Amino acid sequence: MRIRDPGIVAKLAEIRVELRQGTALAGLTSLGIGGTTDLLRIKNHKSLPDLLKLLDANHIPHEFLGGGSNLLVGDGELPWVVLQLVRPEPDVVLDGNFAHVDAAADLGRMITFCAKNNLGGMEGLIGVPGTVGGALRMNAGAYGMQIGSYVREVQLYRAAGRKIEVLRGDQISFEYRHTSFAPDDMMLTVILELPSKPFKVILEGIRICNEKRRSSQPLGQKSAGCIFKNPPGASAGRMIDELGLKGLSVGDARVSDRHANFFVNAGHASARDMLTLISDVRERVQKTYGVSLENEVVVWNA
Ligand code: EPU
Numbered sequence: 001m002r003i004r005d006p007g008i009v010a011k012l013a014e015i016r017v018e019l020r021q022g023t024a025l026a027g028l029t030s031l032g033i034g035g036t037t038d039l040l041r042i043k044n045h046k047s048l049p050d051l052l053k054l055l056d057a058n059h060i061p062h063e064f065l066g067g068g069s070n071l072l073v074g075d076g077e078l079p080w081v082v083l084q085l086v087r088p089e090p091d092v093v094l095d096g097n098f099a100h101v102d103a104a105a106d107l108g109r110m111i112t113f114c115a116k117n118n119l120g121g122m123e124g125l126i127g128v129p130g131t132v133g134g135a136l137r138m139n140a141g142a143y144g145m146q147i148g149s150y151v152r153e154v155q156l157y158r159a160a161g162r163k164i165e166v167l168r169g170d171q172i173s174f175e176y177r178h179t180s181f182a183p184d185d186m187m188l189t190v191i192l193e194l195p196s197k198p199f200k201v202i203l204e205g206i207r208i209c210n211e212k213r214r215s216s217q218p219l220g221q222k223s224a225g226c227i228f229k230n231p232p233g234a235s236a237g238r239m240i241d242e243l244g245l246k247g248l249s250v251g252d253a254r255v256s257d258r259h260a261n262f263f264v265n266a267g268h269a270s271a272r273d274m275l276t277l278i279s280d281v282r283e284r285v286q287k288t289y290g291v292s293l294e295n296e297v298v299v300w301n302a
Helices: 006-014 045-057 107-116 132-138 199-216 236-242 271-289
Strands: 017-024 036-042 062-065 071-073 081-085 092-095 098-102 151-158 163-168 186-193 222-226 253-255 262-265 298-300
Touching (some): 045 081, 071 271, 107 132, 236 271
Antiparallel strands (some): 151 186, 222 262, 253 262
């Protein structure tokens, strides 16, 4: 979708929103898949209510993009514009055991920065690509921990009330790869309360998690992490592996040889290839195990 109306373009500049016309989302997602649309980069959170009012008034649909690491975007010209926060400097401010973090902060860099300041707890998420906002929205977790456990406060733009609100941690429910945020809520900042730990101890935890991840996941390849959620008491990766589906391909979309719940873009996969592979694998798992796998990856398909 293209914003061409000069009045809207001028208003965007006035509220300090940068318009990047015709952006290929393939370049902004870890899968390297996705069509083209206008990208609106938000330099100041305070401009969000005005921006959304402007888009609503002109009937311009939109999506919020975080780090693009858990996302499968459709092909071709996309029927909505994409909103993304610009990372401020600094993006993490510490106050005792509290880390005040911008949603656009890189998750791995935030964990390392806190570690250097003797604040731990997040070691399990090292190696997970994406932004803190994305991790928060999905309640990212690994190796027995989840980000939600450390959340004390979230500032967000709530589309329902069309305003910026602050929620306490205990007003949000964090479940397995799911939160009580509405799909059109946009994360802005978060306060995490992290346990004090010596840097050396955190570093050892980080080293162990890195090793586990490196040995079991296809880290150097284009992927969106796990495609399916694990069904209660079972492992999607193990089921897909048991069916002998590692290496199964549709075009360049391929079930990883390293971890069967990671589907990789081995070249120039389209969203259509990846979606076909996802439904094919889901069907085969359903047939054999009677389990309907739920997507973990977020799909924006026109
Ligand atoms: N397994 C196989 N074959 C495979 C993959 C896994 O047999 O191809 C077996 C493993 O040997 C193990 C079991 O399945 O016995 C579980 O595998 P793993 O430890 O890799 O964990 P997972 O359940 O597949 C989950 C998360 C990952 C997270 C890891 C580590 C989900 C869907 N996945 O994977 O998160 O990194 O645990 O905590 O919850 C993600 O969210 O995108 C993600 C990758």
